[in-house]
Amino acid sequence: MVVDDEPSIRDLLSASLRFSGFEVLTAADGYEAVEVAERTNPDLVVLDVMLPDLDGFEVARRIGVPVLFLTARDNTEDKIVGLGVGDDYVTKPFSLEEVQARIRAVLRRTRGENTPASRLRVADLELDEEAREVWRNGRQVRLSPTEYKLLHYFMSNAGRVLSKAQILDHVWNYDFGGDAGVVESYVSYLRRKVDDVEPRLIHTLRSVGYVLREPPAG
Amino acid sequence: MVVDDEPSIRDLLSASLRFSGFEVLTAADGYEAVEVAERTNPDLVVLDVMLPDLDGFEVARRIGVPVLFLTARDNTEDKIVGLGVGDDYVTKPFSLEEVQARIRAVLRRTRGENTPASRLRVADLELDEEAREVWRNGRQVRLSPTEYKLLHYFMSNAGRVLSKAQILDHVWNYDFGGDAGVVESYVSYLRRKVDDVEPRLIHTLRSVGYVLREPPAG
DNA sequence: GTGAGCGTTCAGCTATTCCTCAGCCTCCTG
DNA sequence: CAGGAGGCTGAGGAATAGCTGAACGCTCAC
Numbered sequence: 001m002v003v004d005d006e007p008s009i010r011d012l013l014s015a016s017l018r019f020s021g022f023e024v025l026t027a028a029d030g031y032e033a034v035e036v037a038e039r040t041n042p043d044l045v046v047l048d049v050m051l052p053d054l055d056g057f058e059v060a061r062r063i064g065v066p067v068l069f070l071t072a073r074d075n076t077e078d079k080i081v082g083l084g085v086g087d088d089y090v091t092k093p094f095s096l097e098e099v100q101a102r103i104r105a106v107l108r109r110t111r112g113e114n115t116p117a118s119r120l121r122v123a124d125l126e127l128d129e130e131a132r133e134v135w136r137n138g139r140q141v142r143l144s145p146t147e148y149k150l151l152h153y154f155m156s157n158a159g160r161v162l163s164k165a166q167i168l169d170h171v172w173n174y175d176f177g178g179d180a181g182v183v184e185s186y187v188s189y190l191r192r193k194v195d196d197v198e199p200r201l202i203h204t205l206r207s208v209g210y211v212l213r214e215p216p217a218g
Numbered sequence: 219m220v221v222d223d224e225p226s227i228r229d230l231l232s233a234s235l236r237f238s239g240f241e242v243l244t245a246a247d248g249y250e251a252v253e254v255a256e257r258t259n260p261d262l263v264v265l266d267v268m269l270p271d272l273d274g275f276e277v278a279r280r281i282g283v284p285v286l287f288l289t290a291r292d293n294t295e296d297k298i299v300g301l302g303v304g305d306d307y308v309t310k311p312f313s314l315e316e317v318q319a320r321i322r323a324v325l326r327r328t329r330g331e332n333t334p335a336s337r338l339r340v341a342d343l344e345l346d347e348e349a350r351e352v353w354r355n356g357r358q359v360r361l362s363p364t365e366y367k368l369l370h371y372f373m374s375n376a377g378r379v380l381s382k383a384q385i386l387d388h389v390w391n392y393d394f395g396g397d398a399g400v401v402e403s404y405v406s407y408l409r410r411k412v413d414d415v416e417p418r419l420i421h422t423l424r425s426v427g428y429v430l431r432e433p434p435a436g
Numbered sequence: 437g438t439g440a441g442c443g444t445t446c447a448g449c450t451a452t453t454c455c456t457c458a459g460c461c462t463c464c465t466g
Numbered sequence: 467c468a469g470g471a472g473g474c475t476g477a478g479g480a481a482t483a484g485c486t487g488a489a490c491g492c493t494c495a496c
Contacts, residue, residue, distance in 0.1 A: 082393075206473075
């Protein structure tokens with residue numbers, strides 16, 4: 001369930017989550033959130049701390065399911081203490097990759113240990129979501145947060161062609177004002193760090209985008 | 219079994235204990251506690267001294283299973299010590315690490331000596347829960363209470379990435395109002411005391427958190 | 437009362453990271 | 467083959483997260 005009073009945020013999140021295969025309900029304020037949660041018992045609630053009526057914490061306390069808080073990065077950032085066990089928070093403005101990663105982490109934590117180890121693999125490139133580690137050709141690679149998010153996006157969409165605009169929308173914060181040049185920079189960083197051996201996995205499709213995939217045998 | 223009339227405390231404790239693998243029942247007042255305890259015969263009861271109906275001492279007397287008392291840091295604390303009731307106690311506000319440590323200690327004591335010596339180990343870093351002793355590289359290290367709790371939390375979650383918020387929620391009291399800077403300070407203390415030799419075990423994941431683990435061979 | 441140990445805050449410093457930009461390269465087209 | 471659009475990447479400046487020494491109270495034991 002997604003709870004935010006700003007429709008743009010609500011739509012952004014629910015569309016992105018639905019696309020990733022989640023079933024999503026939404027609520028625009030605290031009372032509606034409590035009501036819907038009690039009726040449907042969602043697995044997880046993405047919850048803005050700042051709601052017009054009830055405080056986000058109050059909502060969380062009342063509905064008693066795992067929560068991922070959304071909070072502004074201003075003065076109150078550090079006030080997010082007293083999270084329930086397994087809960088987490090993300091600061092606005094966020095990136096969709098960030099939110100989805102946190103959601104999966106919370107679900108993994110609260111659903112118990114039966115969740116399979118989350119490990120993405122394409123050829124000899126491996127990414128461990130839990131440990132946040134990346135390996136290429138048996139060698140561990142150190143990535144900065146943005147590099148990691150970008151590679152994660154590539155790997156969870158391996159074989160799919162991604163335009164720079166798509167990449168920007170998922171990996172960068174939703175308020176990012178710059179142009180797509182930054183994507184080129186980070187693709188360049190990634191190539192140097194994880195794609196400097198054969199077979200090359202990150203391919204440029206001129207004036208279309210990029211794709212990460214194992215080249216065909218031929 | 220967790221007995222407290224405040225829902226937030228009840229939820230905090232039961233979620234945390236469930237996550238650690240305990241089976242948890244809850245009760246909100248004294249009569250319910252006695253009733254549930256008689257029916258289910260729990261291994262241990264975490265019991266608030268101050269209940270709306272029955273006195274916590276009275277509940278403990280009636281149900282006759284090992285008890286960990288929760289109490290305010292006031293004269294009832296002295297009462298517990300004076301009466302010699304209960305098997306141990308923790309003062310509110312507590313930290314989850316504290317409560318879990320006490321629970322395990324009580325269970326170890328009341329279940330007899332068959333419990334294996336609880337000793338955590340990561341590389342040449344060792345922690346003896348019973349003796350509350352820490353060794354690195356064959357050398358014993360003296361830690362303050364908070365340093366010990368933090369290291370214990372790290373070691374029981376070795377290999378798992380922990381955010382500062384998570385650390386704050388487990389190691390610090392639930393009413394702690396400060397910001398996450400204090401975690402950085404304590405990580406710094408720990409590094410100086412137990413992580414000043416190779417291989418380094420406490421690793422910073424910038425803008426994500428920390429992880430304690432043996433660095434991979436690669 | 438006094439001193440030691442402890443918890444917490446804070447500020448200066450360092451290292452990392454992010455982003456922009458400009459120049460060069462590559463590919464495509466005519 | 468010339469030109470241009472699109473792409474690549476090194477350099478650099480600004481912002482940020484994290485580290486740590488120092489200071490300040492608080493508690494507790496003596």
